[in-house]
Amino acid sequence: MKILVRDKSVKILKRTPKKSIEELREHSLVILNKPKGPYSRKATRFLLDIGIKKAGHAGTLDPITTGVLPVFLNRGNKISGILTISKKIYRANMHLHKEVPNTKIQKAVKKFTGKIEQLVPKKSAVKRQVRTREIYKSKIEKIKGRDVTLYVECEAGTYIRKLIHDIGEDLGVGANMDQLERIKSGPFFLKHAHSIKIINEAIKSKDEIKLRKVLLPLERAVEEMPKVWVDDGVLKPFSYGSPIYYNGILQLTDNIEFKDKVALFNTRNELIGIGISRGNSKELLTETEGTAIRNDINLTKIK
Structure with missing residues (x-):
């Protein structure tokens, strides 16, 4: 730019001038490395339990999904929606229901790059209708038997589970997603994310060095x-x-x-x-x- x-x-x-710890507590964000198991809301609940008044996560990750989950704290919660519309990057495991030649898999994945149409899944909280989404980049990182590791850069609102289902349909064998990791949301990568334990300990400790490591100024969220x-x-x-x-x-x-x-x-x-x-x-x-x-x-x- x-x-x-x-x-x-x-x-x-x-x-931007360095913010005080008090300012960071009032309006900042943390980048959680969400573990497998809980929904996003439950995964961020611990912040409220340790004294944070408000905590709003940017986008929802299913229990199966791990990885980057930005969480806006207190007054920063007002802008939590800005990252829900940002570009995302995922790494997913596609499990094919039957053996398929590697070349055929590569051709099918290539088809689902660019503008694609997705029917919103039945379990989704939004109205079920066909939506156009863009896959900026998709590539196969590894094929091992019927398991295919996919790297996907996509527009916000893309359903990776549905993408994998549709690739399986195109191949004529069916496929399901059994692993999904978000490796980027907005300007934040996995290297910026911390475990629940690290964030919990930093906020409880009141140690400035630890706090500055996990509490990011809101300016970081709008870098892109x-x-x-x-x-x-x-x-x-x-x-x-x-x-x-x-x-x-x-x-x-x-x-x-x-x-x-x-x-x-x-x-x-x-x-x-x-x-x-x-x-x-x-x-x-x-x-x-x-x-x-x-x-x-x-x-x-x-x-």
Whole structure:
């Protein structure tokens, strides 16, 4: 992403100032390496049991699924939804019901790359209908007998279990998913994730080094989002629900499209909220009158 400067007269910090532990406790997130067994809600319940007032996970992982589960704490819970729409990466085991030549498996997997249609599973909480999803990349990592390890980069809302079922149908032998690991959600990989035990011990210990290892500032969650930096003069009106007008914009990234959700920052490079753009990057850079960004989520605390 390239930065486009609209107003050169105002200085913006290149790095967000280090937050105090109190600030991190108030609005931050932890990256849980979810174990096999519980649903997402139950897996994050321990945070409430050790004094966290609110904990909202970004997306739901079934009991069989392990891996990256971002969990937003306290006031940070307001933006937990932003990662539910982000790109995901999974590693899954596809168990074929009959032996199939490797070349045939490779051809079938290749078919399910790009735009695909999925009928929402019967057990899903959402309305059952056909939805279009995009598989950005899929490859076979290993084939051992009837077990195939798949690596899948996909659009949010893709059902990997259904993808595997459909590949099995295409092969004419049937297939089921018996293992699934999420290895990336938004900007977070497995290397950023911690076990329930590590997170639990860090928060209970009140040790600053341990806490800073697990409590991440909210700015980390929006690293892959389009961004807009605004003048500090708009912060108070924004905190009351006002939109951002064109003359309040200082700089922005070059990847903004109409109706995109954008991360909003002040001159200290601190996340102040999420907005919905009323134009693309070029329009936000050049227009002078009217509403530029609609107020969607406000994180400011201005009295």
